[in-house]
Every structure is written in structure tokens, then in C-alpha cells.
Amino acid sequence: MSPTPPKSAQIPFSDPPWLSSLPSPIFKPTHHKFQRAIRPLIQKLLHDNAIEWESQHETIPPHVFGQFASAGLLPCALPAPLPAALLKDLAGITHLPGDIPVEEFDVLHGIIFSDEMVRSGLAGPGGSITTGIAFGVPPIIKFGSDELKRRFLPDLLTGRKRCCIAITEPDAGSDVANITTTAVKSACGKYYIVNGTKKWISNGIWSHYATMAVRTGPPGSSASGISLLMVPLLDTPGVNMRRLKVSGQISAGTTYITLEDVQVPVSNLLGRENHGMSYIMTNFNHERLAIAVGATRAARVALSSAFEYVLRREAFGKPLIEQPVVRHRLAKAGALLESQWAWIEQFGYQLTQLERDVAERELGGMTALLKANAGMVLKECADTAVLLFGGNGYTRSGQGHIAESKFPLPASFFRG
Numbered sequence: 001m002s003p004t005p006p007k008s009a010q011i012p013f014s015d016p017p018w019l020s021s022l023p024s025p026i027f028k029p030t031h032h033k034f035q036r037a038i039r040p041l042i043q044k045l046l047h048d049n050a051i052e053w054e055s056q057h058e059t060i061p062p063h064v065f066g067q068f069a070s071a072g073l074l075p076c077a078l079p080a081p082l083p084a085a086l087l088k089d090l091a092g093i094t095h096l097p098g099d100i101p102v103e104e105f106d107v108l109h110g111i112i113f114s115d116e117m118v119r120s121g122l123a124g125p126g127g128s129i130t131t132g133i134a135f136g137v138p139p140i141i142k143f144g145s146d147e148l149k150r151r152f153l154p155d156l157l158t159g160r161k162r163c164c165i166a167i168t169e170p171d172a173g174s175d176v177a178n179i180t181t182t183a184v185k186s187a188c189g190k191y192y193i194v195n196g197t198k199k200w201i202s203n204g205i206w207s208h209y210a211t212m213a214v215r216t217g218p219p220g221s222s223a224s225g226i227s228l229l230m231v232p233l234l235d236t237p238g239v240n241m242r243r244l245k246v247s248g249q250i251s252a253g254t255t256y257i258t259l260e261d262v263q264v265p266v267s268n269l270l271g272r273e274n275h276g277m278s279y280i281m282t283n284f285n286h287e288r289l290a291i292a293v294g295a296t297r298a299a300r301v302a303l304s305s306a307f308e309y310v311l312r313r314e315a316f317g318k319p320l321i322e323q324p325v326v327r328h329r330l331a332k333a334g335a336l337l338e339s340q341w342a343w344i345e346q347f348g349y350q351l352t353q354l355e356r357d358v359a360e361r362e363l364g365g366m367t368a369l370l371k372a373n374a375g376m377v378l379k380e381c382a383d384t385a386v387l388l389f390g391g392n393g394y395t396r397s398g399q400g401h402i403a404e405s406k407f408p409l410p411a412s413f414f415r416g
Contacts, residue, residue, distance in 0.1 A: 004331060009310075014304035016115070016341050029336035030104055035112050037098030042116050046129070049221045050120035058250045061126040062206075063069075068129050069159025070286075072096055076113040077134035079286040080106045083141050086149065091157040102144035107289075107351040111344060114293035121301030123294060124249035129254065132203040136211040136289050139228055143279050148189035152209065152230060160225050165281060166231070166257060169196065175215065177223040181259065183214035185266065192216075192269075193229060194238075194262040204255030205243050210235050213280060217275050223277040230272040231262065238262040241386055264331040281359035288371040289347060296340050299381035305332050306385040326388060333384040340377045343370060381390050 018024035019035070041104060045067050046060075055059050075082060086104045087093040093099055100109065117126035124268040137156050140149060140163075155161040172179045181196025194214060204210065210231045214318055218223015235240050271279055307330055312319035320326050347370060351359050 010069075011304045011308045013300055013337060015309060015336070016300070017226070018345075019101075021025050024345075026352075027108060030098075030100060031112060032345060034098040034100050034109050035116070037100075038073065038113060039115055039119075040225060041073065041097060042119070042165055045071065046117075046125055047120045050122055050125040053250075054124050054251045058245070059253070060125055060251050065129055065162070065206075066159055074103070074130070074133050074159055074344045075102070075157060076110065077118050077139055077290075078110075078141070079134075080110045080351075084155060086141060086281075086386070087157060090150065090154045091408040093157065095174075107179040108348045109219060111348045113287070113294050114290045115297045118294040119301065121305070122251075123248070123298065124251035126294070127249055127252035129201055132164045132207055133157075134290055135165040135283065136209075137208075137358070138283055138286060138288050139165075139211050140230070141161040141240075141267040142282065143228065144230075145267075148195040148230070148267065148270070156209075161208040162203065162206050163209045164201055164207040164212060164255075165283070166198040166204065168198065168200050170199045173200075177277060179213055179226065179228070181212070181214050182214050182227055183227065183264065186263070191265060192229060192264045194229070196259055196266055198255075198259075200244065200246070200258040201255045201257055202249075202252050202255055204233065205241055205253045206234075207292055208232065210257070211270070213276055217278075223272075225274055226276040226280070227273050228276040228279050229264055230268040230270065231259070231264050235255070248327075281364070285360055285364055285367045288367045289344075289351075292371040293344055295378045296337070296344060297370075299337055299340070299374075299378040301331075302378070303330070303337055303381040306330070306388040310388050320388065329384050329387065333381045336377045336380050340374060341371070366403050407411045 018027045042158060045064060071091065074096070075087060075091075082102050082105045087102050089122060095107060096109075117130060120126075133156065137258055140152055140156070145154070152163075156163050167176055167179070169179050169181060179196075181194065182199065183192035183194045185191070186193055192214070194212075196213065196214070198204070198210070201210070210233055212229050212231040214229050214231075215221070215225050216228055218228040226375070233237075233241065238260045239262055240260075242256050244254045244256055246252075246254045270276070293414065305320075310330070313320045316323075347363065347367065350363065
């Protein structure tokens with residue numbers, strides 16, 4: 001039997017059903033234990049100041065990343081099952097918050113972590129901490145040589161250094177097969193010489209390395225000429241980085257990277273040359289699921305905030321909640337929200353039952369749909385919140401700020 005869940009929230013839709021005193025067939029005692037351990041941690045380290053950091057300072061203080069590392073939270077952003085042997089041997093990590101053994105961590109734990117990271121309702125603060133390790137480190141784990149893993153993972157898994165994923169370019173966003181950043185071997189054969197640009201790279205401005213898509217094949221080689229390369233960034237000759245201010249997630253450190261004759265050791269190649277496109281595609285499933293969960297939590301924050309507001313806001317001599325049209329709008333958005341969450345739980349369960357290779361093949365397309373639908377649900381909940389908050393929903397401070405922050409919708413919830 002599962003332990004008694006946390007007391008049901010007073011405001012409808014403020015937490016998913018499994019955290020609202022309702023039984024669940026998939027969340028077990030280990031998941032409840034994990035959730036209870038990480039919620040106060042993340043609240044203290046991030047959410048207590050997330051709105052101020054996002055809106056006033058536009059960045060998360062550097063020490064927060066170190067605090068996440070010290071609390072053992074960084075590995076929770078990796079795709080499950082975790083690389084237990086690597087975590088133990090290279091980073092000395094045996095357990096996660098809640099005293100969860102690294103071997104026990106499954107996709108449902110990962111969904112819980114992604115959900116808790118966006119409880120502020122903002123994409124930027126959580127993304128500033130986890131995007132690099134969630135999306136940039138997995139290719140090293142999956143495709144890196146033993147030597148490369150020993151060289152990079154100890155510092156990345158423990159937070160001593162940071163990494164990002166660098167795929168997108170100014171002229172090649174979703175069209176990954178046509179990236180133009182080149183990596184040409186030097187005359188001595190010891191280096192790749194990298195030239196090109198990368199844009200919209202989350203966490204790039206703070207990253208020591210980028211897991212970067214480069215063209216090692218000839219012009220016109222499309223997907224068959226792409227490789228993945230560990231490219232050094234900070235303090236590297238030929239690398240120039242500048243920060244981009246993007247809607248909805250300023251604090252995530254979105255970056256424009258220019259590379260001019262950057263020398264990268266050939267030993268930094270991930271896997272085989274010209275096989276990078278398949279590696280990138282396997283990485284997309286984890287990215288899409290994490291983004292879908294985050295967007296769904298952001299929708300939940302927007303809708304529950306609006307629900308709380310109409311319970312106490314009076315107009316025409318009575319609370320707004322007594323207006324049938326208000327209840328209808330809340331119910332419509334709530335139905336979409338909880339349907340989306342049920343779909344996420346379905347994915348979580350399926351991923352715990354399937355071998356990783358089978359899941360990546362069978363669920364890849366549906367994961368893309370899950371993420372796309374999360375964006376549509378977020379839009380409906382954000383529309384509802386702005387409508388019900390009225391003028392407050394257009395104000396960047398005060399009780400309607402969370403609704404205003406959803407317009408335009410954060411780009412992080414639609415990328416990939």
C-alpha cells in the first residue's frame with residue numbers, strides 16, 4: 001500500500017491527482033518518498049526566489065547550481081534508468097534525495113522531478129539549472145568512449161563544471177539535418193577545426209563544454225554528414241558567446257555562440273563520425289517528455305492561480321466563482337489539463353515497462369505529440385487565467401503576474 005499522500009490542496013487543479021489524496025496504480029512508496037524529499041529542497045533552493053530572480057535580476061545566482069549539486073539533485077534530470085555504475089564509480093553518487101538508490105530511479109521519479117522544478121510556474125529558473133545536464137550529458141553517457149566518459153563525467157555529474165546541448169543554428173532550427181557548423185580535421189589529424197554559429201542555446205553562457213552537432217561530412221551530406229563533438233566553450237580561443245533575452249525564460253541563459261577556428265581534440269568525438277543524427281534523435285525523447293511535464297505544470301500553476309483568484313474576487317455583488325460562465329471556463333481548461341496529465345502518466349508507465357531501445361522506437365512519435373499537446377493545454381490554461389484575472393492578468397507584478405508571464409508562451413515549451 002502506498003503511504004498516505006500529502007493533504008489535498010485547497011485550490012482545485014493545484015497538484016496532480018496522485019498528490020491530492022487520490023489513489024494511483026503507478027506511483028509507489030518510492031515515488032511518494034522521493035517527491036516528499038525534493039519538494040521542500042527545490043522550494044528552498046529555487047522557488048522561494050524564482051520570481052524575483054526571473055523578473056528583476058534576469059539570472060539565477062551562480063551558487064544555486066552548486067547547491068543543487070550538493071543536494072544530489074542534478075542526476076535527477078538525467079533520463080532513467082540512471083547509469084548507476086558511472087554515477088558510483090566516477091562521481092561517488094549512490095543515493096538520491098529521499099535515500100533513493102540510484103538503481104531504483106525510474107521514469108516516474110524523473111517525471112516527478114520535472115514537475116517539481118516548474119512549481120513556480122516559470123520555465124527559466126528551473127531551466128537554468130537542469131537543461132545542460134538533462135540534454136547535454138546523456139549523449140556522453142550513451143555514446144562516449146570509456147576514456148571520454150572518465151574525462152568529462154566526474155566534473156559534470158557533480159556540478160564542478162557545466163555542459164549544454166548545442167544543436168540549433170540561426171538558419172537551421174528544427175531542420176537539424178541541414179546545420180552548417182563544420183568540423184574539419186587538421187593537417188596533423190589530431191584536431192577538428194570548428195567554424196560556425198549556434199543560437200538559442202540554453203545554459204550556454206555558463207557552460208564549460210557543449211555537446212555540439214557539427215558537419216563532418218561534405219556539403220550536401222545532410223543527415224549522413226553530422227557528428228556529435230564535445231566542444232570546449234568558456235575561456236576557449238575562437239569561442240565568442242553572448243546572451244540572448246528570450247520571452248518567458250530570460251534566466252535560463254539562452255546564448256548565441258560563434259566559433260572561429262576552434263581546435264577540438266579528435267578524442268572529443270562522441271561515437272562514430274557522421275552518425276550524430278541518430279544520436280541526436282535518441283536524445284529528443286527525453287527532452288520532449290521533460291518539456292511536456294514542465295509545460296503541464298506551468299499550465300497547472302496558471303489555472304489554479306486563476307481559480308484561487310475567482311474564489312475571492314467579487315464583482316456584481318458576489319464572488320466571480322458564482323458566475324456560471326466562469327465555472328464553465330475553469331472546467332473546460334481543467335478537463336484539458338487533467339487529460340494531459342493522465343497522458344503523461346501513461347507514458348511514464350509505458351516507459352517503465354519497455355526496454356529503452358524499444359521505447360525510443362515505439363514511443364518517439366507519440367512523445368512529440370505529447371509535447372505539442374502540452375503547449376496547447378498551456379495556452380488554454382494561460383488564456384483562461386488572463387481572462388479571469390482581468391486587468392491584473394496584464395500586469396507584471398501583483399496577483400496576476402503568473403498569468404502575464406505566460407504571454408507570449410515560453411519558447412522552451414515548444415522547442416525540439
